[in-house]
Amino acid sequence: xxxxxxxxxxxxxxxxxxxxxxxxxxxxxxxxxxxxxxxxxxxxxxxxxxxxxxxxxxxxxxxxxxxxxxxxxxxxxxxxxxxxxxxxxxxxxxxxxxxxxxxxxxxxxxxxxxxxxxxxxxxxxxxxxxxxxxxxxxxxxxxxxxxxxxxxxxxxxxxxxxxxxxxxxxxxxxxxxxxxxxxxxxxxxxxxxxxxxxxxxxxxxxxxxxxxxxxxxxxxxxxxxxxxxxxxxxxxxxxxxxxxxxxxxxxx
Amino acid sequence: xxxxxxxxxxxxxxxxxxxxxxxxxxxxxxxxxxxxxxxxxxxxxxxxxxxxxxxxxxxxxxxxxxxxxxxxxxxxxxxxxxxxxxxxxxxxxxxxxxxxxxxxxxxxxxxxxxxxxxxxxxxxxxxxxxxxxxxxxxxxxxxxxxxxxxxxxxxxxxxxxxxxxxxxxxxxxxxxxxxxxxxxxxxxxxxxxxxxxxxxxxxxxxxxxxxxxxxxxxxxxxxxxxxxxxxx
Numbered sequence: 001x002x003x004x005x006x007x008x009x010x011x012x013x014x015x016x017x018x019x020x021x022x023x024x025x026x027x028x029x030x031x032x033x034x035x036x037x038x039x040x041x042x043x044x045x046x047x048x049x050x051x052x053x054x055x056x057x058x059x060x061x062x063x064x065x066x067x068x069x070x071x072x073x074x075x076x077x078x079x080x081x082x083x084x085x086x087x088x089x090x091x092x093x094x095x096x097x098x099x100x101x102x103x104x105x106x107x108x109x110x111x112x113x114x115x116x117x118x119x120x121x122x123x124x125x126x127x128x129x130x131x132x133x134x135x136x137x138x139x140x141x142x143x144x145x146x147x148x149x150x151x152x153x154x155x156x157x158x159x160x161x162x163x164x165x166x167x168x169x170x171x172x173x174x175x176x177x178x179x180x181x182x183x184x185x186x187x188x189x190x191x192x193x194x195x196x197x198x199x200x201x202x203x204x205x206x207x208x209x210x211x212x213x214x215x216x217x218x219x220x221x222x223x224x225x226x227x228x229x230x231x232x233x234x235x236x237x238x239x240x241x242x243x244x245x246x247x248x249x250x251x252x
Numbered sequence: 253x254x255x256x257x258x259x260x261x262x263x264x265x266x267x268x269x270x271x272x273x274x275x276x277x278x279x280x281x282x283x284x285x286x287x288x289x290x291x292x293x294x295x296x297x298x299x300x301x302x303x304x305x306x307x308x309x310x311x312x313x314x315x316x317x318x319x320x321x322x323x324x325x326x327x328x329x330x331x332x333x334x335x336x337x338x339x340x341x342x343x344x345x346x347x348x349x350x351x352x353x354x355x356x357x358x359x360x361x362x363x364x365x366x367x368x369x370x371x372x373x374x375x376x377x378x379x380x381x382x383x384x385x386x387x388x389x390x391x392x393x394x395x396x397x398x399x400x401x402x403x404x405x406x407x408x409x410x411x412x413x414x415x416x417x418x419x420x421x422x423x424x425x426x427x428x429x430x431x432x433x434x435x436x437x438x439x440x441x442x443x444x445x446x447x448x449x450x451x452x453x454x455x456x457x458x459x460x461x462x463x464x465x466x467x468x469x470x471x472x473x474x475x476x477x478x479x480x481x482x483x484x
Contacts, residue, residue, distance in 0.1 A: 208323050235325045237462030247325040249254040 002199030003069030003085075003168045004029040005050065010064035012045050012054055012223075019045045023064075023225045025218060032191055032200040034210035034231065037220035038246065043203045046220065047171050050201065051086040052079045068169055084112070087162030087198075091174040093154035095146025095161070101128075101137050104146040104157055108165040123164050130197075131160035132190050152183020159190065163198075170194065172202040176209065188213050207247055211235045219243045257322045261331065264314050268335050268342075271307040272386040274300060275342040278349035279382060279445055283375035285356045286438055289364065297353035304346035311339045327459070334459035338389065341448040341455075345382060348441045348448070355434050355441070365428045367435050368417040371442070374410045378442040381407065381449035388453060394460040397453035401465070407446035414439040 005027035012020035020042045027033045035043040048054040049062050052073060066073040073082055095104050103110075105124045114120065124141070128134040133156040137144070146157050155175060162170060172191070176184040191200055191213045204210050210217050211231055218228040219238075227234065227243045238244045245251050278300050285293035315336045318324060324332055381403050388396035418432045418439075457465050 207325065211325075236329060238326055244326045248328045249257065 001168065001197060002030040002195070005169065005199065005201070006065075006067040007050075008065040010046070010049060010062065010066060012042070012049055012063075013061050014057065015059040019223050020049070021223045025225060025228055027199060027201060028216065029069075029199050030195055030197070031216060032195045032202060032214040033216045033218065034214035035201065035203045035218050035220060036205070036207055036210050036246070037226075038251070039205075041220040042223040043218075043220045044173055045223075047088075047173055047201055047203050049073075050169070050171055051083055051088055053088070084165055085167050086169045086171060087165065087167035088171040088173070089155070089158050089162055089175045091177050093151060093158050093178070095149070095154050095157050097145060097147035099146055100142050101144055101146055101149070101157060102141040105160045105164050107161060112165070124160075127160040127164040130163050130190075130194065131156040132186055132193075133157060133160055150183070152179050152186060155179060155183065155187060156190065159187075159194075163194075167198065169199045169201070172200065174203055174205060177205065184209070207235070219246060221246070254322070257318070257324075257328075260314065260318050260322065261328065264311065264318065264332070264335055267307065267311050267314060268339060269386070269390065271304065271311060271339060271342050272382075272389070274304050274307060275345040275349070276379065276382050276386070278304065278346050279352075279375070279379050282349040282352035282356070283372065283379065283442075285353055286359075286375070287372050289356065289360050291357065291360055294353040294357050297349050301346055301350050304343055308339055308343040312336060315339075327462075330459045330462060334455040337455045338452045341451045345445050345448045348445045352438050352441045355438055359431065359434045362431055362434075365431045367428070367432060368421055369414040369435050369439065370410075371414075371435060371438055374407065374414065374439055374442045377403065377407050377410060378445040378449070381446050382452070385449040385452040385456065388456045389459075392456075392460055394457045397456040397460075400453040401450055404446055404450045407443055411439050411443040 005025075007023055007025045007027075010020055010023040011018060023046060035046065037043050045054060050066060050068070050073070054060050054062055062074060064074075068082070068086060071077055071082065071085065096107060099107065102124055105127050106114075106120050109120060109123060125134065128137065133153060136153060137149070137157075146154060149157060155178075159170075159175075176187050179187065188209060191202065194200060202210070202214065214231050216228065217231040217234040219226045219234065219240075219242075221242055227238055227240045229239065233239075234243060235247055238247065278297050281293045281300070282297050284290060285297065315332050318332055381400050384396060384403070385400045388394070388400065415436060418436045422429045422432045454466050457463055
């Protein structure tokens with residue numbers, strides 16, 4: 001099951017440049033939360049702070065508190081330990097090109113020393129089912145490489161790979177931006193189903209996508225969380241004029 | 253800035269205002285036709301109806317097009333929903349004018365009689381409500397729309413008084429029953445015009461404030477917001 005995320009007074013920096021300013025947010029467990037905002041507003045930086053990917057950039061640093069369930073992200077938790085609980089899917093599908101479909105999904109478990117073949121089969125089967133890819137690849141699991149799949153299939157393969165390690169939170173950074181409408185529809189349908197078991201945070205530039213898949217939406221501007229509310233409210237009657245100007249296309 | 257979208261929204265607004273002008277004109281002509289027993293004005297109202305119907309279709313088509321292609325949100329989405337509902341109300345205002353004109357055409361066949369009802373006053377009040385509701389739309393001001401809602405009680409009271417007086421007249425002078433009944437039905441048509449003006453005002457409040465004030469819900473429950481007219 002998913003767990004909630006609590007972010008308090010989060011500030012993120014790239015060297016001397018501050019990218020996030022005192023962000024406070026509570027993400028409910030087993031819900032999809034969308035983050036929207038113009039390019040460079042800090043939403044991707046924010047999502048990368050949730051699984052400590054931000055600090056992989058030289059001179060980048062984070063201040064403040066992030067809790068994933070009972071886990072304090074910046075207080076003695078190792079990145080490996082954290083990322084077992086927090087999966088991530090990126091804008092561009094990034095399957096391991098030389099690995100088979102099966103090995104792509106099993107990669108996370110194998111890296112963690114998991115060797116039980118029967119159990120691995122079960123997890124791969126379950127993960128590919130959960131990512132709605134099983135029927136399309138079940139006959140080529142070992143024959144085809146991840147890179148041989150279409151863009152939409154590759155993205156669902158990456159979701160399967162993330163699900164295989166049984167995370168509680170799934171972070172998605174513009175997962176559909178390179179996909180056609182049919183593949184996008186499949187991923188959105190998937191998000192809708194996955195939130196029963198996982199907490200999902202999705203960064204998207206497609207506001208209709210945020211409106212379709214997320215129960216809650218946060219609007220970022222210039223590194224600040226301007227408004228966070230129920231998605232319906234954000235897209236029909238937002239409280240802040242800046243949010244309204246953005247969702248109505250008056251800027252951004 | 254989405255220039256094409258803003259142009260379409262402005263076009264939608266202008267079309268609705270033209271529609272409002274047609275509906276308002278129809279009511280004024282029908283009421284003048286009643287007070288002056290003027291067959292020519294009745295015919296103008298009937299001819300005008302096809303223009304109102306055509307305008308209604310045009311507005312719906314444009315709103316449908318914008319919804320399908322532009323995915324409006326927030327204040328823009330509320331604006332388009334409000335326009336489609338106001339559009340339907342204006343078309344019905346036109347229908348009420350047609351009903352009055354048809355009633356007048358029947359009345360002209362009968363001898364004129366003195367009736368204890370001031371239809372002209374009722375017509376002025378109902379027409380003013382439509383005009384002010386449209387002004388609130390033009391200005392994008394919820395407080396103007398709220399003032400129209402309060403006028404509805406006055407028109408209802410005038411209609412009730414007209415009913416009492418006309419029924420009494422029918423009892424006392426059965427020979428004028430037909431004329432009194434015609435006046436009573438005209439009073440009811442005008443009261444319905446006022447109801448449509450009320451609906452239009454509620455839709456303006458929904459657009460501007462995002463508050464649903466139908467069925468006596470309070471606009472005050474919505475958070476105060478800046479006026480929006482300049483954005484459309």
